[in-house]
Amino acid sequence: MCGLAGGIWRDDRLLAPSIGAAALAALAHRGPDAEGEHREAGVFLGHRRLSIIDLDPRSTQPMHLGPLSIVFNGEIYNYRALRAELERGGCVFRTESDTEVLLQAFARDGLDCLQTLEGMFSFAIWDRSARRLTLARDRYGEKPMVVFEDGEKLLFASEIPAIERLAGDGDLVIDRAALPLLFRFSYLPAPFTPFERMKQIKPGCWLQLTVDDWTIREGSYYQLTTGGAPLRKAEPSFDAAKTQLRRLLTESVEQRLAASDVPIATFLSGGLDSSIIASIAAGIAGDRMTAYSIGFPNDPAFDESPYARLLAARYPRIDHRVIDVTEERLADFTDRTLGLLGEPYADASLIPTAFLCSHVGEKVILGGDGADELFAGYGVYSAMQVSARIPGWIKRVLRRLPTHGNPASIGNSKLRAAAFFRMHMRDTAGEEYLSWRSYASPEQLQSLGFSNADACALPGDLVDLDLHTLRDMLVTDIRFNLPADMLKKVDLASMQHGLEVRLPFLDSRLVAFALGLPDKFLINGGVRKHILRESFRSDLPPEILTRGKKGFLLPIRKWMRDGRIRDELLDLAARQTTLDSRAIERFATEHRELRADHSQLLWACYVFLKWTGRRNGNRSDRGSISSEIAG
Known part of the structure; x- marks a missing residue:
């Protein structure tokens, strides 16, 4: 896990050492262990390292192989298997790192190597002989990559402040047309950024710049689509599916534990997902494993630590640490956390997540993110399933009824849910999905000062959403909300404190398996994540299995x-x-x-x-x- 930055200049300038140093200093929190750079005419590659695999300085980046030079952020979990295959083909390795495996694989297969990688990553590879730069990002968007291009230069980095240091004075201009998306969704979805001529590379995508004619090619190597049939040949039995789920998730945890030369901890919120990951990891780890939870001793409504303690008590190898926080302490921490952001990001759960990350002593930790998108954990899925069964004429009648101005203030849970249901009811499933995911209406955005066109604009892949099945909703969240919100939060919160978070639920085999399951395996009798609960019922306290979903919230x-x-x-x-x-x-x-x-x-x-x-x-x-x- 690291931070990277670089650029290509059409006029072949040699970047001043002070500018490159400033760009890398802006990423120091992502990689406190080492720093490296490569400079040649018109080219700069910079890297900050968080040493996790092959701690020897020989694995410091940029790394070179013939005409190729790489800077890489992330981890390739299956690098040992890929290395063995490359060695059988005659490749010789100088290090034990996954970076060299990636570089050798790219040297042999080019962009085709992306299909073989299981991991979280963003990387840049400069080919000196072809005078070509290649940028790529992992399947689900766990690791960021931001690019600025103006016809004279192309700059890239893990975070925007590094690009600000590399850019010329006045180059970065706020993109007013993109800003309404921030207020609508609480984040800017890829490819948007706060600045003109700057974009995020989308998950599962790559970009290549050939310098001599300054041509840019872009493409995707992994894509999930809506409107298609589930990814299965025949419906499995529920018992067989449970067995396969346990196997796939256990193998994913094993792979993420094995790909490290430093100790690994685990988050333990007290919810279903992190409890499952912690229970698997505790059973696999040879030594004691630290599990971190956050407690709100003065606010029982927010405090999940009693559930975390129940899980930890079941596993003697878990060394459980609860970090208590008060509202006042969290408010003070908010200023420091927002002060480190290089871009506006408005999911408030960033703050308690970053607070917990700041107390982790290890360099690597496991998390449970991704499970809700794979196994239908959000209430929006159940609500939209119910809505889809209501005849159109009844919906039209119901939509004439007035909406409650503030459903969150309703004390009765059933009445509160009904009020939210009515508030988000729309004519089509796509419109309903956007309503559930939005925090501001076009009218409110216009009142803030944005034009009607900008206030109503949406990313192209959210226009005319084709949502007919539960799988379509899951795929849309995996493509849209997961990378732009959940994974962005995890990356920002953890890397502010030099911490790498690994997410076993985001294994490509597990994703394909989950998206091929029948709806009834995911939501059954109103119970969401049904198969996940049943697959690990024997491993968890009943109090965790039966409790409702609770977000990691800020008040x-x-x-x-x-x-x-x-x-x-x-x-x-x-x-x-x-x-x-x-x-x-x-x-x-x-x-x-x-x-x-x-x-x-x-x-x-x-x-x-x-x-x-x-x-x-x-x-x-x-x-x-x-x-x-x-x-």
Whole structure:
């Protein structure tokens, strides 16, 4: 796990050492163990290393093989099997690293090697003889890759601040057309970024630049599509599917434990997914394994640590550590965490996730992310299944009924669920999906100051969504919400503290298996993740098996009703012209008076204005954010 940065300049300039050093300094948190760079005319490759596989300095990057040079972020979990195959073909290795395996595989197979990689990664390979740069990203988007290109240079990095150091003065201009997506979804989905001419490489995709004629080719090597048949030849029995699920997930955990030369810990939230991963890992690990949980001793509604303790008590090899936090301590940590963000990202669960990551003593930890998207863990799936069974004429009648302004304020859980169901009911499944995933309407975005066209715009693959089955919903989340939100959060929260998170649920064989299961195996009798619960029933305490889903939340509903964060937001809003301050004040008033739940939209405004304020302070010579947007 590391951070990378680099660039290609059409005029063959030699990058000044101070600029390259500044770019790598912006990534120091991602790789505190070592630093390396490669410079030649028109080319810069830089790398910050978090040493996990082959700790010897010989594996420091950039790494070279003939005319090829690589900088690589991530891990290739099946690198030992790939190495053995390459050795049978005559390849000779100088290190024990997965980086060299990747480089040798690319030297032999080019882009075709991507099909053989099981892991999380982004990498850049410069071919000096062909004068060609290749960039690629893993199947599900666990590792980031951001690219800026203006016809004269192409810059790339793991995080935007490194590109800011490499770019010329005034090159990065805020992309106003992209910003509404941030307030609508709480993040910017790939390929969008906050800046013009900058994009994220999508998961499962690659980009190649040939320098001599400055041509750029792009493509995908892995793609999940909606509207297709499930990936199965015949429906398995439930017992056979449970056995296969246990085998695949256990093998995935084994693979992620084996690909390391340093100790590995595990997250243990007290929920189903992390409890399953922790139980498997505890059974495999030869030594004691540390499991980290977060506790809210002053707020039982948020505190899941009692469930985590139940699981840890079952496994003698687990050394359980609960990190207690108060609301005041978390609020203080919020400032530091947001101050480290190089881009606006408004999923508030980043804060407690980063807080927990900051207390992990190991370099590597296992997590349970991805299970909800594979096994239908979110309530939206059940709601949309119910909605799909309602005849159109009944929906039209129901949609004439008034909606509750603030369903979250309803105390009765059944009435609250019914109010949310009505709020998100739409004519088509695609429209319903977008409603469930949105935190701001086009009308609210317009009131913040965005044009009607920008407020209504969507990424191309979210226009006219083809959602007919549960599998279609899962695939859409895997392609859209998982990489842009969940995996972005994991990467930002962990790498701020030099920590690598490995996610066993995101094994390509397991993904293919889960997407081929019948709906009734995933949601049965209203119980979501049915097959996952049943497959590991004997391994978990019954209290964990029967409890409902609980997110890793920050109390932003409360914070935006009263207190320091709300006051700071209103002060930030009053001192800028990027967003309409009157709209923010109105949303804040409606939220405080419980007329609506605007907590997520207000939080997005807060995060964005904090980011623009920091950027103006750090880049005052480039003019204000407002002038960039206006221009």
